[in-house]
Amino acid sequence: MAQHIWDRPAQYIGGRYRDGKSADTFDVLDPSTGRTVVTGPLASTEDVDDAVTAAAGALPDWAGATPAHRSEVMTRWARELETIADQLATVESAQAGKPIKLTTEFDVPGSIDNVTFFAGAARNLEGKASGEYSGDHTSSIRREPIGVVGSIAPWNYPLQMAAWKILPAVAAGNTIVLKPAEITPLTSLLFAEAATRAGIPDGVINVITGKGTTAGSALVTHRNVSMVSFTGSTPVGHSIAAAAAGKRLHLELGGKAPFVVFDDADLEAAIQGAVAASLINTGQDCTAATRAYVQRPLFDRFVDGVAAVMDTVRLGPTSDPATDQGPLVSRRQQEHVAGFVDRARAGGATIVRGGTIPGGDLADGFYYEPTLVVGAAQDSEIVQQEIFGPVLVVLPFDHDDEGIALANDTPFGLAASAWTRDLYRAQRATRDIAAGCVWVNDHIPIISEMPHGGYKQSGYGKDMSTYSLDEYTNIKHVMSDITGVARKDWHRTIFGDR
Numbered sequence: 001m002a003q004h005i006w007d008r009p010a011q012y013i014g015g016r017y018r019d020g021k022s023a024d025t026f027d028v029l030d031p032s033t034g035r036t037v038v039t040g041p042l043a044s045t046e047d048v049d050d051a052v053t054a055a056a057g058a059l060p061d062w063a064g065a066t067p068a069h070r071s072e073v074m075t076r077w078a079r080e081l082e083t084i085a086d087q088l089a090t091v092e093s094a095q096a097g098k099p100i101k102l103t104t105e106f107d108v109p110g111s112i113d114n115v116t117f118f119a120g121a122a123r124n125l126e127g128k129a130s131g132e133y134s135g136d137h138t139s140s141i142r143r144e145p146i147g148v149v150g151s152i153a154p155w156n157y158p159l160q161m162a163a164w165k166i167l168p169a170v171a172a173g174n175t176i177v178l179k180p181a182e183i184t185p186l187t188s189l190l191f192a193e194a195a196t197r198a199g200i201p202d203g204v205i206n207v208i209t210g211k212g213t214t215a216g217s218a219l220v221t222h223r224n225v226s227m228v229s230f231t232g233s234t235p236v237g238h239s240i241a242a243a244a245a246g247k248r249l250h251l252e253l254g255g256k257a258p259f260v261v262f263d264d265a266d267l268e269a270a271i272q273g274a275v276a277a278s279l280i281n282t283g284q285d286c287t288a289a290t291r292a293y294v295q296r297p298l299f300d301r302f303v304d305g306v307a308a309v310m311d312t313v314r315l316g317p318t319s320d321p322a323t324d325q326g327p328l329v330s331r332r333q334q335e336h337v338a339g340f341v342d343r344a345r346a347g348g349a350t351i352v353r354g355g356t357i358p359g360g361d362l363a364d365g366f367y368y369e370p371t372l373v374v375g376a377a378q379d380s381e382i383v384q385q386e387i388f389g390p391v392l393v394v395l396p397f398d399h400d401d402e403g404i405a406l407a408n409d410t411p412f413g414l415a416a417s418a419w420t421r422d423l424y425r426a427q428r429a430t431r432d433i434a435a436g437c438v439w440v441n442d443h444i445p446i447i448s449e450m451p452h453g454g455y456k457q458s459g460y461g462k463d464m465s466t467y468s469l470d471e472y473t474n475i476k477h478v479m480s481d482i483t484g485v486a487r488k489d490w491h492r493t494i495f496g497d498r
């Protein structure tokens with residue numbers, strides 16, 4: 001077990017931990033207690049430069065390695081991660097406030113499965129068949145790495161976000177510098193360290209533990225970074241898109257997922273699904289169900305059912321296997337969530353459940369009660385903006401088209417679900433809802449083989465799946481003359497018919 005992650009986390013550059021060149025430090029707090037669990041050095045812009053230099057130095061050999069070699073070491077990496085799975089789950093839980101059963105059953109196995117998937121995908125880059133499309137040339141496709149990738153990740157799923165950023169990049173032959181969120185860097189460091197033990201060459205994967213406005217900004221504007229891959233909020237994504245103008249960009253941004261319940265739905269399944277999908281990760285999930293639109297005949301029973309199931313949700317310390325919902329990640333996030341609910345209440349919405357910060361044993365942590373809101377207007381901020389907390393707003397609709405229109409009526413388009421037993425309704429909903437993922441009769445599951453990414457203000461580009469390899473590769477067309485003649489047929493356009 002790498003005990004040092006608790007003693008003194010540092011920058012991971014060139015295959016080893018380094019203190020960094022700044023005297024500034026960051027604190028990782030345990031959101032269950034509010035207490036500092038570890039303090040580490042913040043990356044300076046010099047550290048960013050060192051990390052990019054390490055990544056650039058490792059690029060020629062890694063880009064030139066055979067797909068089979070990249071696949072082999074990535075397969076070993078998955079096995080290394082299995083040996084530290086318990087540690088990853090414990091650290092992830094402690095730094096991000098996740099219930100231990102969530103990290104044990106979702107974050108860690110999901111991330112290891114991602115590694116295994118991309119180990120295989122490394123050998124499966126695709127392109128159009130070579131051929132004589134002009135008649136006079138053989139055309140072929142090369143799919144080449146882009147170069148050094150600078151990645152910025154958020155705090156809500158630190159390990160999975162590190163996996164989603166690093167894996168397609170390195171599978172395709174790029175090298176990478178990842179900046180995790182400054183409040184949750186620990187599992188990204190362990191992830192990179194395990195890669196080194198597995199035989200991934202030094203410098204291919206580097207992790208810097210810095211702030212967004214300093215290290216993050218230096219990374220996305222660095223002259224030797226060819227691509228910027230960002231997951232985080234929409235406003236920061238927009239500022240990064242402007243700062244990184246001219247580089248390849250991949251943006252995974254905010255969400256405000258609708259949950260549309262038609263009047264023929266299995267009501268019990270919709271109720272269970274709405275509670276699970278709105279409270280997972282304490283609602284700090286970009287695809288979490290945030291707005292339930294329920295066709296009027298089911299509305300009251302849906303609200304009563306959700307309230308009853310919310311009453312059974314157990315809040316508690318993240319290390320307790322019985323805890324269903326942990327704290328929010330930070331005091332700041334707790335205040336952010338409480339602000340939305342307080343303003344909705346003041347604006348006339350009814351808070352059916354929750355809407356409070358619990359006291360007693362939980363008072364020192366960053367907890368917030370599971371919260372159910374009705375009576376909010378479609379154009380109110382609690383319906384339109386990302387809250388990122390355990391808050392579900394329920395609104396009624398009458399006609400199918402109205403339900404779909406309301407679902408589409410926010411700036412976001414990351415994920416959505418439709419609940420119905422009617423095949424035709426389900427097909428229309430999956431066609432008409434503008435989102436990167438639409439579930440039918442479920443909401444939240446993800447798999448390595450299928451893409452994740454947004455429409456509208458939720459960003460562009462795909463994580464996971466072989467689609468993500470498109471983001472991290474350049475497509476080169478090679479066109480070779482096969483006639484051997486000096487005066488080509490197409491020269492007529494220059495020389496006329498002489």
Ligand code: NAD
Nearest residue numbers: 153154155180181212216217232233236252253254255286
């Ligand atoms: P955030 O945008 O505040 O920060 C994300 C990252 O950007 C952090 O590492 C931060 O340090 C860095 N950063 C901040 N300012 C920067 C700057 N000027 N230059 C460079 N880097 C900068 O987001 P957050 O609060 O950490 O995470 C929550 C957000 O992430 C939510 O909006 C959520 O929807 C989104 N998210 C999206 C997806 C997705 O797949 N679409 C997945 C997870 C989270």
